[in-house]
Amino acid sequence: MTDRISQEPGYVLHRRTYRETSLLVDLFTLNFGRISVVAKGANSAKSPLKAQLQPFQPMLLSWQGRSDLKTLTAAESRLGPELKRTQRLYCGLYLNELLQRLLPPAEPNQPLFAHYIETLDRLSVEDDFEPILRRFERAFVTVLGYGFAWDEVMDAGNAPVAGMHYYYDPEQGVLASPTAGSLLQRLSGEVLLQLGDDNLDSLPARRMAKRVMRVLIDHLLQGRPLHSRSLFTPSRGDHHET
Amino acid sequence: MAFSPLVDELVESLRCLPGVGQKTAQRMAFHLLERGRSGGDRLASALQEAMSGVRRCTSCQNFADTETCNICEDDHRQNGILCVVESPSDLLAIEQAGYYEGRYFVLMGHLSPIDGIGPQEIGIEQLLRRVTQENVSELILATNPTVEGEATAHYIADRLDGRDVLITRLAHGIPVGGELGYVDGFTLSHAFRGRKPLID
Numbered sequence: 001m002t003d004r005i006s007q008e009p010g011y012v013l014h015r016r017t018y019r020e021t022s023l024l025v026d027l028f029t030l031n032f033g034r035i036s037v038v039a040k041g042a043n044s045a046k047s048p049l050k051a052q053l054q055p056f057q058p059m060l061l062s063w064q065g066r067s068d069l070k071t072l073t074a075a076e077s078r079l080g081p082e083l084k085r086t087q088r089l090y091c092g093l094y095l096n097e098l099l100q101r102l103l104p105p106a107e108p109n110q111p112l113f114a115h116y117i118e119t120l121d122r123l124s125v126e127d128d129f130e131p132i133l134r135r136f137e138r139a140f141v142t143v144l145g146y147g148f149a150w151d152e153v154m155d156a157g158n159a160p161v162a163g164m165h166y167y168y169d170p171e172q173g174v175l176a177s178p179t180a181g182s183l184l185q186r187l188s189g190e191v192l193l194q195l196g197d198d199n200l201d202s203l204p205a206r207r208m209a210k211r212v213m214r215v216l217i218d219h220l221l222q223g224r225p226l227h228s229r230s231l232f233t234p235s236r237g238d239h240h241e242t
Numbered sequence: 243m244a245f246s247p248l249v250d251e252l253v254e255s256l257r258c259l260p261g262v263g264q265k266t267a268q269r270m271a272f273h274l275l276e277r278g279r280s281g282g283d284r285l286a287s288a289l290q291e292a293m294s295g296v297r298r299c300t301s302c303q304n305f306a307d308t309e310t311c312n313i314c315e316d317d318h319r320q321n322g323i324l325c326v327v328e329s330p331s332d333l334l335a336i337e338q339a340g341y342y343e344g345r346y347f348v349l350m351g352h353l354s355p356i357d358g359i360g361p362q363e364i365g366i367e368q369l370l371r372r373v374t375q376e377n378v379s380e381l382i383l384a385t386n387p388t389v390e391g392e393a394t395a396h397y398i399a400d401r402l403d404g405r406d407v408l409i410t411r412l413a414h415g416i417p418v419g420g421e422l423g424y425v426d427g428f429t430l431s432h433a434f435r436g437r438k439p440l441i442d
Contacts, residue, residue, distance in 0.1 A: 014356045020261040051426040055389045079431060086396040093393060097355045228355035230362075231397060 006062040006074070008032065011116070013096045017043050025053055025063060025072065028099055028116065033108040037063045037072040052077045055118055056092050068105075081124030085234075088123050091133055094122045094228040095119060097142060102220055115139040130210070131200040137213045146216060148173030151196025159196070160189035168212055170219040183215045249275070301372065302367055304330055304348040313337075313346060320344045324373065325382040326398065328352050328391065332384065344382070349373065352390040353397055361397065370401060380408045387414050387432075 008185035010029035018024035026036050052059070052075050061194040064076040083092040095116065103112075119136045126242060141147060151159050153166060157177040162165055167175040168184040174192060175182060180205045187208060217226065245253075249271060258268040274282035298304070299311035313319065323344030327333050328351060336337070336342050351365040361367075373381060383398060385391035399409045415433040416425050425433075 014354075016357070048424075048426045051428045054428070057428075069412055077427075086400045088394045089389070093353075093355050093389075102354050116425065225358070227353070227358050227360050230360040231353065231355070231393070 003066055004062075004064045004073075005032070007076075008059045008062065009113075010059055010061045012053050012057070012059070013100050014055070015039075015053055019045075023050070023053060024069075026100060028103075028113065029061065029108070030110060031108050031112045032106060034099060034103050034105050035070065036068065036105075037061075037070045039072040039075070042072075049075060052212070055096055056080060056083055058117070081121050083120070083124055087129060090228060090231040091123050092120065093231065094133070094226075095136060097226060097228045098137070098217070101188050101224065101226065102144060102217075109143050112139060112143045130206055134200060134206075134209045134213060135198075137217065141213075141216055141220070144220065146220065149196065150174065150192050160192040162190040162193065164189040166192060168215065170216045183219070184211060187212075230239065244291065267346065273280060283319050298350075299348075302348055303350055303368070304346065306335060322379045323382065324376070324378045324380070325384050326369065326395075327384045328386055328394075332386075342382075344380075345376075349394065350384070352385055352388075352394040355391045364394070366398065369398065373402065373405070373407060378407055378411060383409065383411045 008029050008031060010027045010032075013026040013028050014025045015025045015036070018038055020089045021041050023039045023042040024036060025039050025042075027036065028034050039049050039053060041047055042053060044050075049072075054077075057077045058080045059075055059077040061072065061076075063070040063072045065071050068161055083089045099116070103109075115136060122132045126132060138147070148154075149189055152174065153176050154173045160174065164176075165185070166189060167178050167182040168177050168187055169175055169182040171181050173180065174187070178185065188204065191202075191204045191208050194202060195209055200206055200209060252271045252274075253264070253267045256262055256270050259266065262270070274285075282381055295307055296305050297307075299309075299314055301310050301314040304311050304313070308315075312402055320343045324347055325336065325342060325344055326347045326349060327336065328349050330350075333346055333348055336346075347365075347369050349369075350403040351359050352366045353359060353361065353364065372378070381398070381402065383395040385394045395411055402409060413436050414429060416422065416429065424428070
């Protein structure tokens with residue numbers, strides 16, 4: 001492996017203090033996927049890196065080292081999308097938690113990286129967050145090998161029929177008859193067809209997409225919790241839940 | 243390298259301190275044993291007492307020896323203003339600056355989903371209860387200017403939406419005596435957005 005990488009586009013997913021004055025930073029990068037670097041001295045009062053190494057800011061990062069834990073040598077950032085209002089910030093934290101918990105380390109995926117940038121940009125300007133999150137989740141699970149077509153019934157080999165009900169199995173996709181692994185039932189054929197057209201306008205479509213994605217992500221997490229969900233408290237009467 | 247079990251145990255125990263590795267722990271242990279026996283005794287009893295005696299203030303969550311801490315007990319402090327900070331060291335910094343005379347709430351952390359810290363872990367419900375019970379008129383959100391600190395501030399503000407409380411956030415800007423040339427772009431753009439009329 002190369003020892004020295006320079007000017008790699010990437011984002012900070014998470015950072016925590018490391019020893020007295022350093023930060024341990026988890027990055028999501030274009031050509032190296034999710035990696036961890038040590039930013040030496042970045043946690044000292046005078047270091048400009050502390051302000052720069054913030055999530056959601058597009059950066060050009062340089063690092064060196066052969067081991068799993070590399071040393072950050074330079075970071076340049078430009079002002080990126082600002083996730084100012086509450087819900088936008090939560091959505092951003094949710095994306096980062098997904099990547100941090102489920103994306104295997106050091107597996108680059110350029111389309112997912114592009115999707116991440118686009119999702120952040122859209123979250124910063126658009127007000128309807130739910131479809132944006134759902135599309136990111138779909139792109140994400142596809143990268144993990146759990147992609148499926150809404151409008152294809154796997155065991156029957158045809159498209160769903162309006163008026164019929166279907167099952168969902170995270171390992172197989174949409175099914176006409178239940179299996180040992182099917183976790184959802186009574187999915188309306190009509191709504192599946194809407195989702196197949198990438199149409200997330202109606203409330204039933206949003207509900208189903210959310211339920212299915214939630215079941216799938218929980219399946220992938222294997223019992224580990226996703227803490228950013230607790231930020232979206234339903235008590236405030238909005239529907240931008242993850 | 244093995245010394246006597248007692249020395250080994252001392253070295254190992256000292257390593258639980260932040261920034262103390264094997265070498266430093268050895269140096270500390272030998273120093274205490276060779277030249278600092280009285281200091282060592284004092285440290286031992288202070289540690290013992292602090293570990294069993296220090297608890298969290300039931301009102302502000304800060305460390306305290308008693309049920310409620312000194313600041314919460316102090317009658318001279320202004321009621322109705324509550325400053326929310328992330329850690330006891332933040333509280334200390336504000337106290338040392340000497341400007342603020344209201345009361346505090348110490349979160350002992352910030353919202354950080356990746357670290358598994360949610361609203362429950364930092365005592366948000368207790369904070370909300372206090373805001374209601376003490377009739378707080380201004381809540382100053384002095385969490386750090388990081389993404390997690392912002393998220394925490396926004397979360398608290400969001401939970402208090404619709405209540406008659408003025409919610410303020412500390413300004414971000416250029417340090418006093420600093421030079422613009424050395425300030426990073428983020429701070430500078432925050433400072434620009436937060437600019438004020440010179441004479442008000």
